[in-house]
Amino acid sequence: xxxxxxxxxxxxxxxxxxxxxxxxxxxxxxxxxxxxxxxxxxxxxxxxxxxxxxxxxxxxxxxxxxxxxxxxxxxxxxxxxxxxxxxxxxxxxxxxxxxxxxxxxxxxxxxxxxxxxxxxxxxxxxxxxxxxxxxxxxxxxxxxxxxxxxxxxxxxxxxxxxxxxxxxxxxxxxxxxxxxxxxxxxxxxxxxxxxxxxxxxxxxxxxxxxxx
Numbered sequence: 001x002x003x004x005x006x007x008x009x010x011x012x013x014x015x016x017x018x019x020x021x022x023x024x025x026x027x028x029x030x031x032x033x034x035x036x037x038x039x040x041x042x043x044x045x046x047x048x049x050x051x052x053x054x055x056x057x058x059x060x061x062x063x064x065x066x067x068x069x070x071x072x073x074x075x076x077x078x079x080x081x082x083x084x085x086x087x088x089x090x091x092x093x094x095x096x097x098x099x100x101x102x103x104x105x106x107x108x109x110x111x112x113x114x115x116x117x118x119x120x121x122x123x124x125x126x127x128x129x130x131x132x133x134x135x136x137x138x139x140x141x142x143x144x145x146x147x148x149x150x151x152x153x154x155x156x157x158x159x160x161x162x163x164x165x166x167x168x169x170x171x172x173x174x175x176x177x178x179x180x181x182x183x184x185x186x187x188x189x190x191x192x193x194x195x196x197x198x199x200x201x202x203x204x205x206x207x208x209x210x211x212x
Contacts, residue, residue, distance in 0.1 A: 040056055050149040070143075074179060
């Protein structure tokens with residue numbers, strides 16, 4: 001049986017909730033298979049998030065890992081294309097660490113590309129009426145850190161694919177004036193991402209670049 005690991009994050013900074021973790025819980029409650037779905041809400045800490053993710057991978061040996069996180073200010077669900085080996089924290093994590101110009105993994109490659117069908121995920125989410133777009137930067141905070149560790153783990157496990165999806169604020173809890181989507185749409189986009197990743201071995205050939 002195919003095992004899928006789907007993760008979100010706990011709240012951080014001044015937010016009382018995190019739509020990535022909330023959406024993962026919604027997906028978990030509604031999941032009917034046939035694949036085995038393992039879900040987790042990761043801590044927003046550099047050490048804890050990466051260690052928890054790697055422990056989950058070691059325990060469950062998933063064929064597919066999709067990590068998700070909040071990108072406040074974005075208006076769409078955005079599959080990420082590139083994880084870079086860099087931590088440069090603009091704000092402290094949830095235990096007060098604020099490393100700057102450090103690698104996510106000492107001695108690791110400068111970057112990894114997602115092994116999810118990111119363009120197909122965008123296509124399928126958009127076809128379902130959910131705003132979606134490709135992203136080529138996952139930032140340099142805990143989201144990118146987890147993305148990098150997921151891909152590094154996948155590189156050592158033949159047959160495992162991994163990637164990261166940023167989501168906007170949920171409309172039900174967004175700060176005033178912030179771009180947002182209904183939490184149900186965010187959860188539906190994650191369900192689509194799982195299904196598309198399972199059903200699509202090779203990404204589609206479609207333009208997805210940007211000028212800046």
